[in-house]
Amino acid sequence: MTQPIDISGYTRITESIRTEAKRILSDGTVSAVIGYTHVRRKGSTQPILITNPDDSEKLFFSEGCLNNLVVYLTKSKKDVPKTGKIGIVVKGCDLKAVVGLLGESQLKREDIYLIGVPCNGVLGSLINPATELNTKTIAAKCRECTDRMPVGADFVPPVELAAMPQMEATYSDKIAKLEAMTPSERWEFWKEQFSKCIKCYACRQVCAFCYCEQCVCDRNRPQMVEQSPRPSGNFSWHLVRAIHLAGRCVGCAECERVCPMDIPLNLLNRKMAMEMKELFNSEAGFEVREKGPLNSYDEHDDESFIR
C-alpha cells in the first residue's frame, strides 16, 4: 500500500539554508555556496553556485533535490571555482561522499563548510518531476537509508526528522535474487543490462569518485578499453567502473538515477559494498578512513580466495 511521507520539515529547512547561506557569504566564512534551486518545470530542481549573499533566496530544499552536489568539489569539475572555503548543501548520503573524498586526500576539511540536511528522502527520478513523495516514488536508496541525520556537518537546520513509514529494502531483495541465480543466469542478466548502455557516461560524470582527469575508458593513445558502445566494450566499461568504485562508492545512487537507459548500476555497487563489508569489515560512513580497504594491507585480511 502506498503511504505518504511527511516532508513538512523541508519548508523550514529551506528557510534555514537560506539564512545560513546568507550569513556565511556575508561574513566571509565562504566564497561560494553550492545548493539547489528551482527550474522551469514544476517539481524539478538544479544545482546552483552562488557567491552573492542576496542570491541566497534562490536556494531551497525539496523532495526533488536528488543531486549529490559533492561532485562539484572534485578536481574533475574544473569550471567550479575552488578558491577559498566553499559552502555546500549535503544530505546524509552526499556527506558520506565528502568523507570518502577527505579520506582520499581530494578535499581538505578546512576548505569546505557543510550544511547538512535532515532528510526524509527524495524522489527516485526527475523524469516526471511533479510527483508526490510517497513510499512508491521515493528513491530506492532512501528506502533503506540509515543516515538521514548528517553527522559532523558545520550547520544542520534545527528541524526534527519526521518519522518514516516502514519500507521494504529493495536493493537487498534484488541482490538476494541475483545471488540465488546460477552464474550463467547472472551473466545473462548483466549482459542484457549492459547491452542497453549507450556510453553517455552520465553515470561517471555525476560520480564524486570518478574524479580522474582522464578516465582510463577515454584513453585512445593507446586505447585501453573498447570505446564503441557495443556489448564487449560496454562490459569492459562496467567492469572497470565497478572495480574502481569498490570500497569507495558511498551509495548515493546518482549513477543509477541519471542513467538514461535505466541500467541498475547501484545493484552492482551495493553488491561490491557487501563484499567489502564481509571481507574487510569496511563500509562508507561519516568517519574519515585513513586508508580505503583496497589500498591497505592487514595480516588478518581474508586470503582464502588465493588458491
Place this chain on the structure above:
Amino acid sequence: MQKQITEANLRLLIDSLLLKGQRVVGPRQSGAMVLYEPLSSASDLVFNEQPRRSAKEAFFPICEDLLEYRKNGQQIDLEDIEPSRFPETVLIGVRPCDAAAMPVLDSVFSWDYKDQFYLERRSRTIIIGLACTSADDACFCTAVGLSPGDSKGSDLMFSHLVNGGFLVESHTDKGALFLESWKDRFTEPDGSKTLPLAQPEATPFDLKKIKGWLDDHFEDPAWDSIATRCVGCGACAFVCPACHCFDIIDEGTEKSGKRRKFWDACGFSKFTNHASGHNPRDLQPKRYRNRIMHKFKYYDDKFGQNLCTGCGRCIRVCPVGIDIAGILEEIEKK
C-alpha cells in the same frame, strides 16, 4: 491524399509486412522503457508513450561498422560494409518531433560529404508519423514552430480517430505508393473526427530574436551561470533527434579489426581535444554554449533551420536539470 484505417487493419497490415520479411520498426516496450525497435508482431506497438531515445537511430545507429581489416603476412585486406545491403524498413508510430528532425539530419548528411550509411538507410525507409494526443511539461514543439500534428518529415501521417482507428494522410510520393500497394487495408475517410491534438504549455519563441542575441554573445557571463552546473555527459545529445555528431575509431588487434562509427557529444571533455592536448573548449560552459549555438545559430546560418524540434527529451534526462526551453526563454528576455 487522405485515407482511413481501423486499428485491426493496421495490425493486419503490420503483420503482413513482417510476414513478407519486411523490417518494421516502431515504439515498443523494451524493459521498463519504450524505444524504437524492430517489431516482431503488430501487438508490440506502443502508441501512448514517447520513446526514451529518438528515431534517428533508424538511420544513424548508436554504433555501426564501416569496414573490416585483416592482415595476412604483408597483405592487408579491407572489406567495406556495403550500404546497399541495408534492409527496406517501415518506420511507424514516429512522433512528429522525431520525424521533423529527419529533414534536418538530411541536410547535414548530404551536404559536402554524402554519408552513404545514413542516406542509404534513409532512402530505404518510409516514415509513418503519428500525431500526439498527450504532452508533458517538457514538450515544447509548439515553441519552435512545430506542432503535435506536424507532418514535417513524415511520408504518411496518422492521426487517432475519436472512435478508434486512424486518419491517414500522405505527404510524399513514397507515402502515396505505400497507400496504393496496400489499398485493401485502407478505406476512404468517412468524416469521423480525429482526437484533439496534445497541447504543450509552451508559447512560441521568437527564434529570430534568440538568434540575434546568439549572433553577438559568444562571450557572455550568461554561459557560466547557465552551464557551470553541466557535468559533461552525452545524455542530452544521445537522446536528441537532431544531434548528429559521431566519432570514428579502429578497434581490434593488429591482425584484424573493424572501423566503427558511433555517437559523440559536444558535452564530452574530449570532444574537441586536439592531438597536442590543447582543447579550445576547455571548460564546460564553453561546451554547453556550443550546444545552444549549434542548435539555434550555426545550423540556421548554414541550413536555414534550427537543430531542435522541442521533443523535450534532453530536459527529461539531464542529470542536473538543465532545461533548454528555460534557457531559450531566458535568452529571449535579454
